[in-house]
Amino acid sequence: MLQEKLGKQVLVFDGAMGTQLQNIGLQAGDIPEEYNITRKADMVKIHTSYLDAGADFITTNTFGCSPYKMADSSYALKDLIQHGIANAKVAKAQVNREVYIAYDMGPIGQLLEPMGTLSFDGAYQQFKAQVELAKDEVDAFIVETMTDIYEVKAAILAIKENCDLPIIVSMTFEENGRSLTGTDPLTFVNVVEGLGADVLGVNCSLGPKELMPIVKEILDVARIPMIVQPNAGLPCLEHGETHYHLTSEEYAMYAKQFIQMGVSIIGGCCGTTPEFIKEATNASQQGIHFTPAVKKTRVSSGSKTVTFDGQVVICGERLNPTGKKKLKQALLEGSFEEVIREAIRQQEAGADVLDVNVGVPGLDEAKVMVKVVKMLQEVMNVPLQIDSSSPEALEQACRYYNGRPLINSINAKPSVMKAILPIAKKYGGVVIGLTLADQIPLLASERVDLAKTMIQEAKTYGIHPKDVIIDCLTLTASAQQKEVQETLEAVRQMKALGHHTVLGVSNVSFGLPNRPLLNRTFLTMAMQAGLDLPIINPLDFELMSTIDAFNVITYQDKESVAYIERQANVTVEKTITTTKGKMATNMDALNLYSCIMRGLKDEVKTLTEVELQTKEPLDIVQEVVIPALNQVGEDYEKGIIFLPQLIQSAETTKLAFEVLQSKMQGEAKSKQGPIVMATVEGDIHDIGKNIVKVVLESYGYEVIDLGKNVPVQTVVDAFLQYKPKAIGLSALMTTTVVSMKKTIEALHQYDNVPPIMVGGAVLSQEIADEIGADYYGEDAMATVKIVQEIIK
Amino acid sequence: MIKETALKYMGYTNQELDEGFLELLDACVEEVKEVAHFKATYVINEVEKPFTLKKYGIEIASQDLIQALDTCQEVAIVACTLGMAIDQRIRYYNATDMQKAIVFDAVASAYVEYCCNRYEDEVFGVHHSYRYAPGYGDIPLALNQDIYKLMNLHKKLGLSLDASSLFVPMKSMTGFVGLQMDKQEKSCGRCKQKPHCGFLKRGTTCYKKN
Structure with a gap:
């Protein structure tokens, strides 16, 4: 054999x-x-x-x-x-x-x-x-x-x-x-x-x-x-x-x-x-010399692997709509851009892996999870931790995930293990095991027993014990103060048994003041007890610094390289603050109008706040932002500025809108639109569409971006779901203009289809007419004018 | 040179550039150089007039090519790429910083031209024609389909070609180079893009004028 x-x-x-x-x-x-x-x-x-x-x-x-x-x-x-x-x-x-x-x-x-x-x-x-x-x-x-x-x-x-x-x-x-x-x-x-x-x-x-x-x-x-x-x-x-x-x-x-x-x-x-x-x-003839390498716990994206090797592995917790209104809203509206940005912020802040949870009532979790996983792996390389209580969502996400994921989670209930362990086995997922069954046991020893049960059960599916990471469960100090110690003890015991552990750190501080202090202290103690995978907010610099310091003291960060790199910046940052202070004085001469004209992204938020001291948000939009944008558009058309400068101003304006919108009330708060945009099926060249999107958003329009290579049916579904005021399609080449035509024909099977705008390198007014589009947008500014005409 | 070409691709026509933009441009050039993994290959064909590649037995119906490479006996088909990491970076900036995405994309386009020019000089010496790429003038873009298969570019360079005859990775290209001949001035003569060419509108051309 x-x-x-x-x-x-x-x-x-x-x-x-x-x-x-x-x-x-x-x-x-x-x-x-x-x-x-x-x-x-x-x-x-x-x-x-x-x-x-x-x-x-x-x-x-x-x-x-x-x-x-x-x-x-x-x-x-x-x-x-x-x-x-x-x-x-x-x-x-x-x-x-x-x-x-x-x-x-x-x-x-x-x-x-x-x-x-x-x-x-x-x-x-x-x-x-x-x-x-x-x-x-x-x-x-x-x-x-x-x-x-x-x-x-x-x-x-x-x-x-x-x-x-x-x-x-x-x-x-x-x-x-x-x-x-x-x-x-x-x-x-x-x-x-x-x-x-x-x-x-x-x-x-x-x-x-x-x-x-x-x-x-x-x-x-x-x-x-x-x-x-x-x-x-x-x-x-x-x-x-x-x-x-x-x-x-x-x-x-x-x-x-x-x-x-x-x-x-x-x-x-x-x-x-x-x-x-x-x-x-x-x-x-010399015979075989093969010996299997020592088993280590590893998770991967398509281009990066994180090994659990003594160093603390930081899991970013922020892609989870629980208690986050903005993220919940973004998921419901299908504006995944915000989700991606939140992920990238965490990656840049130093997260080693990212937890992804899209559980919002009323959403098709499996579908949205797959969509988000695909979008994340398109732009970033940290491995993902797929977080759901739905076996279907887990299975789907594991299937389409490019890499070897963490799976969050199983617990010691037989039904849960039976549903999820086969998924972990099939896709090689490293699975997180919560030490609870019908309830959370209070004592460390009871949690360790449950951990053993899960590890044993996983083995029967052929899952290596190292591929189960145990969550000893952080309890809330305001409710179960006595048991917080038990969690740490359970971590210690699991470590002694040679297993890796994970904790959702911030649970400890619910209901108490100055939560960051408790989080930091608990994290330090947990790391000392042997915690491998803290699930935390990587944007909390102090908390991240705690890990840096811990790695120095425990001789993990040899010669304090990482510590110096990150913490040296703290001093640098102070200097920046002073320079910024100076800038602030210079900024007196600068106003929001010229800030948008010049595309000064770093200053725009402060200048918008300054305007807000004397004006209502809507007045600022009408009296400053729109006139500035119009001037920018005019300058672009006259060739006084060129494309990258137009986009710089557009992105600057988007930041101003973010500040203004947070201050707006009721109806004024809602953006105009939405406008659905897509690069059609067969076409992966979406930079043109993205340029138009940014410029439209700078004018305060809500854009639902379906991405590139978008099947006809997806555009139709988006039309039915979001009832947009306009639909924008882009295609680069004649071959994909065919997809564009198909998309338009499919949309026209329905009543009340909004005006359809098209654009792209080979398009012209004639082709637009020929394929049944309502408008041809030659460039981003032309598209803005079209939209202004459509949405008056 | 790279920056000059990149600016042209971005539609630059002597607008005032502030320090911030110039820094961004420099940073993108550095980053593109770091991320790019330039790979190239070529084949040589004898040419039979009007324009048949002898080895491959394919005739190319392009007046521009006939005219440009009229005097040469041998033509090289060059194919090259900057690799997939550049595409990944472009996707990343498309999601995080659109301005940088535009600049990075243009710099990468300029850089692949730059690398390919350098490669041609290294391999063929300096005495060769400009590179005439499918899509230029009346050379059909769909010719990439034949070149892709005949040169086995999937295996050699890891390229893939879509139905529109565009390559992935995006910063990849092919072109015909006449060997042992002088460079001739390019022109917009038969270019299909002429009626709606952004370069012409801005008073420039997509190629370098002598």
């Missing part, structure tokens, strides 16, 4: 397929997979040559067999795949030893969201189609030359959900040690192990020498066997042709070294030949 050999003995994979195909005549632009049908005998020969060289695995010639890529072929996908497998089988039947056929799955050839337009589900289908056709005929799947960890996730799920065959996953790294989409080796290992792959490794792009540091990095952390398939050296471009210069003898030396380092499977990629594989076979 193959499974039993993995990691127990060194196995040998075959070498390059492409290089062999070129040798028998493959030309640039030919579809290599068609050779499965047109050159069957040659294909069998290639497989045989690798088996003769000693390979234990041959790889089917199906690297490009995604339905997307094979749409170019005149042959059916099914035939390309089945003939590819059949050729390998013929070769296999000719040898008298146990060898395996690995079905080769390469990248789809289309980038996933948010980089490209392919959805995660779409990617899943591209892989599933192949799995269905191959699973009964092969011994394993190899997913290789992958550059995007999100695509890897889709592939693994597509295999795992449709068969039980072993999965080998191999990623390609650049010389800078990252994949093309920014994944580092540690993150790759953590995510792929979490998803339950059987073997992981690297191939292509570099030669063995250049791969060496990456291989080492992976072996240091991997707990499953590793495969290495290097190129025959770095590709060299000579007069426009790629050549590989490594000899099989040199390769042999590296192959031995890889095996000694702990690599379990060795093969070759571009430029390698049966000669190389013969050397790999020789090298494999």
